[in-house]
Amino acid sequence: MKPSFFDLTYDDLKALLMEKGFTPFGATQMFDWVYKKWVHDPEAWTNVSKAAKEFFRENYDFSLLKIVWEGLSKDGTRKFLVKLADGQTVETVAIAARDRLTLCVSSQVGCAVGCTFCHTATQGLKRHLKPSEVVGQFLTVQKWLHDNVSLEEKLTNIVYMGQGEPLHNYENMKKSTEIFMSEKGLGLGQRRITLSTSGLVPAIEKLAVDFPPVNIAISLHSARNDVRTELMPINKVYDLERLFTAIKKIPLKAHRRITYEYLLIDGVNDSLEDVVALGNLLNTKESKINLIPFNEFPGSKYKRPSAEKILWFLDQMIKRGFTCTIRATKGSDILAACGQLKSEYEKINLWNETALTLRPSIPSSALQSPGQG
Ligand code: SF4
Structure with a gap:
C-alpha cells in the first residue's frame, strides 16, 4: 500500500x-x-x-476516507462513521455553535485509558491513527459538506476529543496538528485547535516543550484522588499532584487558559465536598471549567444529576470566581456518544455491512452526547 x-x-x-x-x-x-x-x-x-x-x-496515495454512515441531529450536529484503509472505523463529529463549525476528531481506534464512564473504553485499544487518518477526517468531512450541504459550509475549528487519548499517540497527533496549522496549507490558527487529554503526565511534560501551542483541555472529572481514580484508572499512576506539577510547566502565555472538563455524575462528584476540592485545586485566573452533565447509556452504572443540581454546581463555581460553563448536549438524537455509534455499526456489520448505509434503526435509548470524556 x-x-x-x-x-x-x-x-x-x-x-x-x-x-x-x-x-x-x-x-x-x-x-x-x-x-x-x-x-x-x-x-x-x-x-x-x-x-x-x-x-x-x-x-503516494491521495485517497480520502470512506464515510460509511452519516447522521444529522435536530440541533445541526452531524456525526460520521469513517472507514480506514484496513477496514477499521472511527467516529468524527461536526458541531455547529455560534459562528463556528468544529470537527471533533478521533485519535485512536478504541482507547487504552479505560475511563469507567466512557463507551469507547469498552472497545480497548486497537491501534493508533496515522496523521493522514486525522487530517483525513477533516478533509473527508469538509468535502462531504461542500458536496452535500453548501460551498459555504466550512470547518473552522478542531477538537481532539473523539475516540482515543491523543497524547498516547503523541508523535502522530503532533504531526497532524502541524499539518492543520501550516500556513502553506489549511492554515488553522492555534486558537482554533484544542487538544484534550485524560492526563498522561510524561506526554504533558513533553507537550510543554515541543508541541505546537494549541489550546489544552484536561479531562479532570474530580479534584479528589479517590473519586478520580474510580472514574479514571490513569489517576492511579498519574495522580492529581503529579498531573498538576506537569500542567504548571505548560507555557500559559501561549495557551492562555487551560480548560478543565468536568463530567457531572449524580452522587459521585457533585457534592459540596467536590465543589470545595475543585475550588482549592484550580486557579481562577488560569482555568476555565466546562461542566458536562453525564448522559446515561445502556450498561452504564452512572446517572445524570438533576437540572437543579447541575445549576447549583455551576453557581458554586461562579461564586468562587471561576469562568464556568455547562456544555450543551449536542446530537443526542443521532448516536453522538463517543464510541457508541462504532459499537452499533460493528454489531450491525456482522449481519450486513451495506444495511448501514441505509441508516440502521437504533433505539433512541441508546443515544448520548459527543465527547463525554
Ligand atoms: S474518555 Fe477519552 S481517554 Fe477516557 S477511555 Fe474514553 S476515549 Fe479514552
Whole structure:
C-alpha cells in the first residue's frame, strides 16, 4: 500500500523533495494545490515539474476516507462513521455553535485509558491513527459538506476529543496538528485547535516543550484522588499532584487558559465536598471549567444529576470566581456518544455491512452526547 500524502508535514515534504533530487520550493506549490485548491491529482499541478508530478502519482496515495454512515441531529450536529484503509472505523463529529463549525476528531481506534464512564473504553485499544487518518477526517468531512450541504459550509475549528487519548499517540497527533496549522496549507490558527487529554503526565511534560501551542483541555472529572481514580484508572499512576506539577510547566502565555472538563455524575462528584476540592485545586485566573452533565447509556452504572443540581454546581463555581460553563448536549438524537455509534455499526456489520448505509434503526435509548470524556 502506498503511503498517504496527508502524512507529510510541510517540512517532511520539503525534506522528501530534496532527498529525491527535486527543488524543495515545490512543497509550497504542492501544499497549495492539495490543501487550498483541493486538487488531489498531481497530474493537474500545472506549476510542478513533470518528474515531480510523476513521482507523487506513482508513490503516494491521495485517497480520502470512506464515510460509511452519516447522521444529522435536530440541533445541526452531524456525526460520521469513517472507514480506514484496513477496514477499521472511527467516529468524527461536526458541531455547529455560534459562528463556528468544529470537527471533533478521533485519535485512536478504541482507547487504552479505560475511563469507567466512557463507551469507547469498552472497545480497548486497537491501534493508533496515522496523521493522514486525522487530517483525513477533516478533509473527508469538509468535502462531504461542500458536496452535500453548501460551498459555504466550512470547518473552522478542531477538537481532539473523539475516540482515543491523543497524547498516547503523541508523535502522530503532533504531526497532524502541524499539518492543520501550516500556513502553506489549511492554515488553522492555534486558537482554533484544542487538544484534550485524560492526563498522561510524561506526554504533558513533553507537550510543554515541543508541541505546537494549541489550546489544552484536561479531562479532570474530580479534584479528589479517590473519586478520580474510580472514574479514571490513569489517576492511579498519574495522580492529581503529579498531573498538576506537569500542567504548571505548560507555557500559559501561549495557551492562555487551560480548560478543565468536568463530567457531572449524580452522587459521585457533585457534592459540596467536590465543589470545595475543585475550588482549592484550580486557579481562577488560569482555568476555565466546562461542566458536562453525564448522559446515561445502556450498561452504564452512572446517572445524570438533576437540572437543579447541575445549576447549583455551576453557581458554586461562579461564586468562587471561576469562568464556568455547562456544555450543551449536542446530537443526542443521532448516536453522538463517543464510541457508541462504532459499537452499533460493528454489531450491525456482522449481519450486513451495506444495511448501514441505509441508516440502521437504533433505539433512541441508546443515544448520548459527543465527547463525554
Ligand atoms: S474518555 Fe477519552 S481517554 Fe477516557 S477511555 Fe474514553 S476515549 Fe479514552
